[in-house]
Structures are given as C-alpha cells and as structure tokens.
Amino acid sequence: MWENLRAGVYGLRVEEGNFRRRLENLYALFPVLQERGGQLASTLSGGEQQQLAIARALVAEPRLLLVDEVSMGLMPKLVDEVFAVLRRLNREKGIPVLLVEQNARASLAISDRAYVLETGNMVLSGTAEELEHDVRVREAYLGL
Numbered sequence: 001m002w003e004n005l006r007a008g009v010y011g012l013r014v015e016e017g018n019f020r021r022r023l024e025n026l027y028a029l030f031p032v033l034q035e036r037g038g039q040l041a042s043t044l045s046g047g048e049q050q051q052l053a054i055a056r057a058l059v060a061e062p063r064l065l066l067v068d069e070v071s072m073g074l075m076p077k078l079v080d081e082v083f084a085v086l087r088r089l090n091r092e093k094g095i096p097v098l099l100v101e102q103n104a105r106a107s108l109a110i111s112d113r114a115y116v117l118e119t120g121n122m123v124l125s126g127t128a129e130e131l132e133h134d135v136r137v138r139e140a141y142l143g144l
Contacts, residue, residue: 001036001040002038004056005056006019008058019059022061033055036048047074050074062095065086065096067086067100068100069101070082070086070101071083071106079106083106083107084110086099104142108128114126116137116141124137
C-alpha cells in the first residue's frame, strides 16, 4: 500500500522529509492507512481502498481534488466517513472538491454548489440548499 502513496508524487520533486510530513498529515485524516501500511492495497476493504485513493491524490498536495463515485460499493457507514473527510478537506484545509456522485442526498449535504446532469447535459444548477429544496430534485433524486 505504501507504494501507492509513493506513486502519488511520482514525477514531482518531493524530498523524502517532505514526503514523510505529507504522509503524517494523511495518516491524521486516515488512521487506518497507517495501521495497514505494509498490507497490499488489493487486500484492503472497499472503504479502505477509497481512503487510499483519496490519500494518493492528496499526497501530491493538489489545488483541486476530483472525486468520481466515491460511495460506489461502500456500506452506508463508510459512505458517511468518506464524505466527512471530503467535507473536512474542503472546509478545514481549503481544498476545493469536484465531486461526481449519484448519491444526491450525501452529496448535497457536503456541497456548496451542485449541478444536475442528465445524459451529459446540465439541467439544473444552484447552491446545494437551493437544489435540496427544488421539487424536481426532491422527486427525481431524493425520493421525496
């Protein structure tokens, strides 16, 4: 698994001490990754693999984090944990997160703005709060 994190800075000029500092910051976000350090990534649970994927992106200290279908295949408890981390990254660390996700309820709960796409076309946009109260969104995506 450690090699996956190292691959996140491949091609970047990151000194070993700086890389280790970045790892410590990631371990604070994802303590399970430190516990599983010597384990093969393929043997991690689905939630742990998602955390590793996010950590691999974060180790490069991106200016924008792109996340695609982060909840797919995860148990509801793990979905909540991963979304909480995305919210923390945005709110506390100031990292903008562009999230592509079918779980509208969880997405709107952590978003500032949202866009609804249908067959590749944007059909609605607004603040997360506006869309959460939009009748079309409530009926089609929130089951209300």
